[in-house]
Amino acid sequence: MSISDIDSLSILRKLGNGVTIDQLCDENGWSRTQFGTWFDDECQRRVPNADSAVNSSIKTPVTVARDSFGIPSIFAESASDMFFGFGVAMAQDRLFQMDFLRRRGLGELSELLGPSHLELDRTARIIGLHRSARAQWHDLDAHTKMVLERFSDGVNHVIENLGDLPPIEYSILDAQPRRWTPIDSIACEVEFQWYLTGRFPIICIPELVRRALGDTPLYEQFICGEAENEAILPTGSYTPIPSSQFDPIGEVFTPPDEGTGSNNWAVAGDRSASGAPMIASDPHIAIDANSCWYEARLKCPEYDVAGMAYVGMPALMFGRTPGVGWSITNNICSLRDLYQETASDEHPGCYLFDGQWLNSTRRTEVISVKGQGDHVETVTLSHNGPIVDSILPPAARHTGPVSIRWVGMSGGGWLTSLLQMNRANTVAELHEAMRPWHVPTFCVVSGDSNGNIGLKATGKIPRRNSYHRSYRDGSAPHDQWQGYIPFDEMPELINPECNWIRTANNRTAANDYPHMLSGCWSSGHRAGRIREILESHQGTFALDDFVQMQNDVISGRAQECTPKLLKALSSESDPDLLRALSFLQGWNGSIDVDSVAATIFNVFFTLWQMRVTREHIPEEQLELVGNAAGGVASRLIDQDAVRWFQNDDRERAVSETFKAAVDLLSDRFGNDMETWQWGKLHILTKSHPLGRIGDLGELLNHAPISVKGDMVTVGNTGQGPDWTSISGAGYRLIHDMGTNPPCMWAVDGQGQSGHPGSPHYNDQEHDWLNAGYHQIILSEAPDPTAIQFIIKPA
Structure with missing residues (x-):
């Protein structure tokens, strides 16, 4: 059958049903090349390419001017029209991703993608993310509601004009996008709040370890992390409490998702070549086929800002105005608690609190599942919150009944604050803009054109009577929250x-x-490395210096642990082990793509974490708990002050683990150790949400690439299963407040467009790999060389 004769929609639906490319080629008498030509054409036909549109809801023309990377600058005569244009631009580029994210927040992914996404929907519905989104809408001020409504109008303008060529994913799934509502944007926001602050393993892991070890020195050793003393607030920047009153205000821990974090920093004008503050930021998050970030420039009388938004949200989360630039990291202060509830057969349907048996309540959630009947989820709620046993990590599901209380159930405020930040022009105005912000808790670092630099911790952190890492007692009034830390008493720095x-x-x-x-x-390793560079740098900082810092891959963990490992194995006589150790001799801890030492060290350390954990933790919990054992594992390489190893065989355990690492690498790559480069293990595949269906990964995922760095380097690329890369600093930005005209430099690891047929689907990857950045200028008018899309009033 010729390509011109085929029913393309039927073929796309077959791909969505898991039919392979080879099967489709056999059915249609194609070669693989012919199939590729047909699919590329189908993708390209769906990329928006009009140069104008008409809409009756705008009052004056809106210009969407796209640069050579497809990044839009949106110019309008009012905020109402500008946010309409923002909705148009984002939907033109990312409509399917927006739909995916709103469904993730509303617990409706299974309706589109089937039972493979039911657990994500169950989590959203049990926590009540959809309910939080609807509740937050009613609490918003008039301006924020206007922004959400006009952004939705812009998205719907795109949906209404799709015709027969929606984004390719809809044709593959035999679906159509439904209209966008303001609640959908809030759902994207709330789900991201949960992603940043829910994180069950951070509490479940210490709970499991406490159950195995008791409240003993061994437990304290496990939960103590790495580089504990690297603090953000310097000595003298606040009034300390007397040492006799010290209780922990928190603890460093090695989370299993250590690579999911962020870096940011700022220097004052006397440290920069321009004489004005400089700010850098690189959020660490899962690196997928489509970036979760969306770059834009927004210009109207009320707004003059550039930066990037989280997809689905109509405000720039990181960015700058002419007067102030800012950057963000997760402050990782707990905005939720898990409560161990007390139940009794004598009091069915009740949970104990303060000596009284209180009735639980129930609600029913109906989840539509494509290809199956509805899933009915009965959610039980104690006086603390929903019972979450069934959505905890599998290794912890036996620990119930366990409930959750989360700040996000009580308010949001994030979007309102971001919109105010998008209009700030000084550090002081930026800090004040954060007052409505409930969740998440961030560290916002900034600098302004007046020469000020600042830090403000955001969010509402619950006041608690005591600090500990594991479950709290749901029956004890002592473990209830005592309000929140006041906004004006949250951590802050100015100059x-x-x-x-x-x-x-x-x-x-x-x-x-x-x-x-x-x-x-x-861990404090990344912070320590940044501090080291800031303190040791000779002269002033320029753009290239910040670029080098963001791409730095010196591992503090490797620098700390390698000498200890070499000492521990100094008596080894096995030729293969000695050869492997020779690569570690003199190594500076740089996790480069071609480094053999990086491979040997990281494989050893991962196996060593598991070996250390196995000493006390049941095998069925090993995968969850072992990846969080970095702190105790690093200390046990050369000493065992608490007798962690019950038979005092630490040295033998180190030797056996190192040999296991060498054997593993020999089996995988052969006996020539020179070929054991880190880039052969640390491979990033940026995956599409449909990439697990049939052969769609071959069509929609980006080609695998070797990447430098790891989970504890500043230039962060995380660590996934089998030492792959799945997360890290996918986006990087830099502000110099002394530039004229005002601008920012940035790079995204993917591209601006979510359309596989667009030239901007993955066009920033080369720059991201090679420390290249693009510039976004806060210009007063559209660039005449840009590709312009004009929306005119009807």
Whole structure:
């Protein structure tokens, strides 16, 4: 059958049903090349290419001017029209991704994608993300509601004009996009809030370890993380409490998703070549086929800002105005608690609180599942919140009944604050803009054109009577929240004496800070490396210096642990082990693509974490708990002060684990150790949501690439299963407040468009791999060389 004769829609639906490319070629008498030509054409036909449109809801023309990377600058005469244009631009580029994210927040993915996504929907419905989204809408001010409504109008303008060529994913799934509503944008926001702050393993892992070890020195050793003393707030920046009153305000921990974090920093004008503050930021998150970030420039009388939004949200989360630039990291202070509830057969349907048996309540959630009947989920709620046993990590599902209380169930405020930040022009105005913000808790680092640099911790952190990492007692009044830390008493810096600020998900402050922050922070390795560079740099910082910092791949963990490992194995005589150890001799800890030492060290360390954990933790919990054992594992390489190894065989365990690492690499890559480069293991495949269906991964995923860095380097690329890369610093941005005209530099690891047929689907990958950046200028008018799309009033 010729390509011109085929029923393309039928073929696309077959791909969505898992029919392979080879089967389709056999059915239609095609070669693989002919199939590829047909599919590419189908994708390209769906990329928006009009140069104008008409809409009756705008009052004056809106210009969407796209640069050479497809990044839109949106110019309008009013905020109402501009946010309409913003909705148009984002929907033109990312409509299917927007739909995916709203469904993830509303618990409706299974309706589109089938039973493979039911667990995500169950989590959203049990936590009540959809309910939080609807509740937050009613609490919003008039301006925020206007923005959401006009953004939705813009999205719907695109949906209404799709005709027979929606984004390719809809044809593959035999579906159509439904209209966008303001609640949908809030659902995207709320789901991202949950993603950033829910994180069950951070509490479940310490609980499982406590159950195995008791409240003993062994437990304390396990939950103590790496580079514990790297704090954000310097000594003297707050009034400390007396040492006799010290209780932990939080603890450093090695989370299993250590690579999901962020870095940011700022230097004052006397440290920069321009004489004005400079700010850098690189959020770490899952790196998929489509970036979760959406770059844009927004210009109207009320707004003059550039940066990037989270897809589905009509505000720029990171960015700059002419007067102030800002950057964000996750502060990782706990905004939720898991409660161990007390139940009794004598009091069915009740949970104990303060000596009284309180009735639980129930609600029913009906989840539509494509290809199956509806899934009916009965959600039980205690006085603390929904019972979540069935959505905890599998290794912890036996620990119930367990309920959750989360700040996001009580308010949001994030979008309102972001819109105010998008209109700020000084550090002081930026900080004040964060006052409505409930969740998530972030560290916002900024600098302004007046020469100020600042840090403000956002969000509402619950006040608690005591700090601990595991479950709280649901029956005890003592474990209830006591309100929130006041906004004006949250951690803040303005122009510190050192003339720099840096955060990297590390400890916010020492234990003498006057508020319990309930931190569960990541290791201080990235923060330590950034501090080291900021303190040791000779002269002033320029753009290239910040670029080098963001792409730095020196591992603090490797620098700390490699000498200890070499000492521990100094008596080895096995020739293969000695050869492997020779690569570690003199190594500076740089996790480069061609580094053999990086491979040997990281494989050893991962196996060592598991070996250390296996000493006390049941096998069925090993996968969950072992990846969080970085702190205790790093210390046990050269000493065992708490007798973690019950038979005092630490040295033998280190030797056996190193041999296991060498054997594993020999089996995989052969005996020539020179070929054991890190890039052969640390491979990033940017996957599409449909990539697991049949052969769609071959068509929609980006080609696998080797990447430098790991989960603890500043230039972060995370660590997934089998030492792959699945997350990290997919986006990087830099502000210099001394540039004229104002601008920002940035790079995204994918591209601006979500259309596989677009030239901007993955066109920033080369720059991202090679420390290249593009510039977004805060110009007063559209660039005449840009591709312009004009929306005119009807």
